Amino acid sequence: xxxxxxxxxxxxxxxxxxxxxxxxxxxxxxxxxxxxxxxxxxxxxxxxxxxxxxxxxxxxxxxxxxxxxxxxxxxxxxxxxxxxxxxxxxxxxxxxxxxxxxxxxxxxxxxxxxxxxxxxxxxxxxxxxxxxxxxxxxxxxxxxxxxxxxxxxxxxxxxxxxx
Amino acid sequence: xxxxxxxxxxxxxxxxxxxxxxxxxxxxxxxxxxxxxxxxxxxxxxxxxxxxxxxxxxxxxxxxxxxxxxxxxxxxxxxxxxxxxxxxxxxxxxxxxxxxxxxxxxxxxxxxxxxxxxxxxxxxxxxxxxxxxxxxxxxxxxxxxxxxxxxxxxxxxxxxxxxxxxxxxxxxxxxxxxxxxxxxxxxxxxxxxxxxxxxxxxxxxxxxxxxxxxxxxxxxxxxxxxxxxxxxxxxxxxxxxxxxxxxxxxxxxxxxxxxxxxxxxxxxxxxxxxxxxxxxxxxxxxxxxxxxxxxxxxxxxxxxxxxxxxxxxxxxxxxxxxxxxxxxxxxxxxxxxxxxxxxxxxxxxxxxxxxxxxxxxxxxxxxxxxxxxxxxxxxxxxxxxxxxxxxxxxxxxxxxxxxxxxxxxxxxxxxxxxxxxxxxxxxxxxxxxxxxxxxxxxxxxxxxxx
Numbered sequence: 001x002x003x004x005x006x007x008x009x010x011x012x013x014x015x016x017x018x019x020x021x022x023x024x025x026x027x028x029x030x031x032x033x034x035x036x037x038x039x040x041x042x043x044x045x046x047x048x049x050x051x052x053x054x055x056x057x058x059x060x061x062x063x064x065x066x067x068x069x070x071x072x073x074x075x076x077x078x079x080x081x082x083x084x085x086x087x088x089x090x091x092x093x094x095x096x097x098x099x100x101x102x103x104x105x106x107x108x109x110x111x112x113x114x115x116x117x118x119x120x121x122x123x124x125x126x127x128x129x130x131x132x133x134x135x136x137x138x139x140x141x142x143x144x145x146x147x148x149x150x151x152x153x154x155x156x157x158x159x160x161x162x163x
Numbered sequence: 164x165x166x167x168x169x170x171x172x173x174x175x176x177x178x179x180x181x182x183x184x185x186x187x188x189x190x191x192x193x194x195x196x197x198x199x200x201x202x203x204x205x206x207x208x209x210x211x212x213x214x215x216x217x218x219x220x221x222x223x224x225x226x227x228x229x230x231x232x233x234x235x236x237x238x239x240x241x242x243x244x245x246x247x248x249x250x251x252x253x254x255x256x257x258x259x260x261x262x263x264x265x266x267x268x269x270x271x272x273x274x275x276x277x278x279x280x281x282x283x284x285x286x287x288x289x290x291x292x293x294x295x296x297x298x299x300x301x302x303x304x305x306x307x308x309x310x311x312x313x314x315x316x317x318x319x320x321x322x323x324x325x326x327x328x329x330x331x332x333x334x335x336x337x338x339x340x341x342x343x344x345x346x347x348x349x350x351x352x353x354x355x356x357x358x359x360x361x362x363x364x365x366x367x368x369x370x371x372x373x374x375x376x377x378x379x380x381x382x383x384x385x386x387x388x389x390x391x392x393x394x395x396x397x398x399x400x401x402x403x404x405x406x407x408x409x410x411x412x413x414x415x416x417x418x419x420x421x422x423x424x425x426x427x428x429x430x431x432x433x434x435x436x437x438x439x440x441x442x443x444x445x446x447x448x449x450x451x452x453x454x455x456x457x458x459x460x461x462x463x464x465x466x467x468x469x470x471x472x473x474x475x476x477x478x479x480x481x482x483x484x485x486x487x488x489x490x491x492x493x494x495x496x497x498x499x500x501x502x503x504x505x506x507x508x509x510x511x512x513x514x515x516x517x518x519x520x521x522x523x524x525x526x527x528x529x530x531x532x533x534x535x536x537x538x539x540x541x542x543x544x545x546x547x548x549x550x551x552x553x554x555x556x557x558x559x560x561x562x563x564x565x566x567x568x569x570x571x572x573x574x575x576x577x578x579x580x581x582x583x584x585x586x587x588x589x590x591x592x593x594x595x596x597x598x599x600x601x602x603x604x605x606x607x608x609x610x611x612x613x
Contacts, residue, residue: 018321025344029327068347070329092407125514126450130412
């Protein structure tokens with residue numbers, strides 16, 4: 001049974017209360033973020049249907065939004081998601097090399113997950129950290145001024161968390 | 164050194180938090196504004212000459228004065244914090260390090276516009292900054308600057324942060340409003356403008372983060388004082404986010420009287436180009452604005468020094484000039500490949516096109532494919548003309564400016580660096596031996612002279 005835990009449910013209700021009565025659909029993006037965190041890092045159809053029921057909207061209204069925004073994962077992702085920026089300013093500072101290095105190091109292609117389900121590599125477009133390039137999003141924050149050594153350290157950090 | 168209005172206190176320890184911010188003079192503008200008539204606040208902002216800092220440069224006071232005020236209908240202020248234009252990362256800096264200046268500016272603006280509920284729509288990836296803003300809002304509320312009857316004035320205002328979820332298009336104000344309503348970020352047809360029909364069909368003003376922060380010094384010092392800084396219609400200060408091949412990437416607050424040359428080479432700003440390399444080109448106002456070769460960047464076609472302001476950067480139109488845009492300043496050194504760089508931008512716009520209008524949906528995909536094939540040495544001479552033709556057919560033919568934003572970088576790259584595109588067609592074997600465009604050049608072939 002898909003159900004937010006009590007703490008998240010409180011948060012959901014807090015978010016809905018930010019909008020005028022009857023405009024609870026406005027809570028869709030923030031609630032999908034919460035759902036993605038709580039239900040395994042991606043949005044399966046039953047999860048989206050659950051969000052629709054919470055907000056009293058049609059499931060299609062959730063699907064069309066979830067498929068529009070790049071931060072919602074519609075397929076399972078690894079435990080650790082690396083989203084490396086590849087747009088102009090990052091490219092000028094060597095993001096191509098960083099992407100290649102991660103591919104080789106984890107032995108996966110862009111958009112793929114390692115066989116052990118630990119890592120997924122995605123390339124993304126500009127995340128607004130152009131002065132601190134190359135960079136990637138990992139979890140809630142950014143990892144900036146990336147070098148091969150820093151990538152090694154981040155991967156080690158992830159593996160250490162698993163042990 | 165120019166005057167700083169927004170970043171003056173940026174390096175005060177603990178300025179992120181209310182107590183320090185208040186001790187340093189924070190929230191004075193709210194105290195002053197609450198004793199003024201809302202219409203007089205709008206007048207001060209008009210006098211200041213402040214222009215929207217998100218990219219379009221539209222006069223803020225005028226935008227505010229367009230807000231419809233029908234009886235019994237709520238009005239809304241929405242802050243556009245969906246900073247996504249490649250090269251632009253200034254709003255992030257303000258929100259991350261001095262969140263209270265945005266909140267302070269928004270309270271004043273909310274009072275001036277009569278908005279009792281105001282929203283900050285922030286790009287979804289700025290997850291940790293959302294937390295910082297929410298904490299700052301809570302601090303402001305605890306201290307009586309938000310909520311009911313603010314400082315005994317009778318004015319009520321609530322403020323909320325809403326996270327997007329990864330879509331550049333939501334920086335376009337009507338797409339942002341759609342997204343805030345829980346929908347796909349498809350821009351609306353204008354008119355009606357948000358000032359008449361915005362959020363949930365109500366009159367709405369959408370302003371950029373830096374614009375709203377600038378309201379604080381404008382109210383504190385008066386619109387006339389603010390207008391004395393800068394030159395011509397470029398009043399006040401502007402945040403520039405500098406990146407690419409420079410020694411000191413980062414955020415700089417400038418007073419718009421300095422020259423582009425000083426900005427790039429002075430140690431106070433970008434500190435020159437690493438490893439003694441030459442300046443090849445620059446995109447001075449975020450990825451959407453035309454790229455300029457070094458000679459046209461530093462001097463206008465008339466031979467005058469180009470300055471870091473709205474008028475000077477656009478001097479010469481698109482033939483020989485560019486735009487101030489969002490202040491995202493991207494520098495390319497002599498080793499960089501214009502074709503590859505333009506390809507990454509075309510890929511960006513293809514990815515970010517919402518798909519509503521065919522010229523943009525189809526055209527951005529075609530431009531990306533053609534640029535990639537040219538970059539890999541698989542292009543034909545006729546592809547360059549085809550590329551030119553496609554961008555012409557996108558520009559001006561879409562609901563929102565994303566189409567123009569996708570077309571301009573391609574147009575400018577061909578306009579100023581056509582020889583480099585031709586080099587790719589004429590030297591396919593050199594393109595194929597290396598992975599990256601920027602390595603195509605053992606010897607830089609295009610260092611602009613004269």
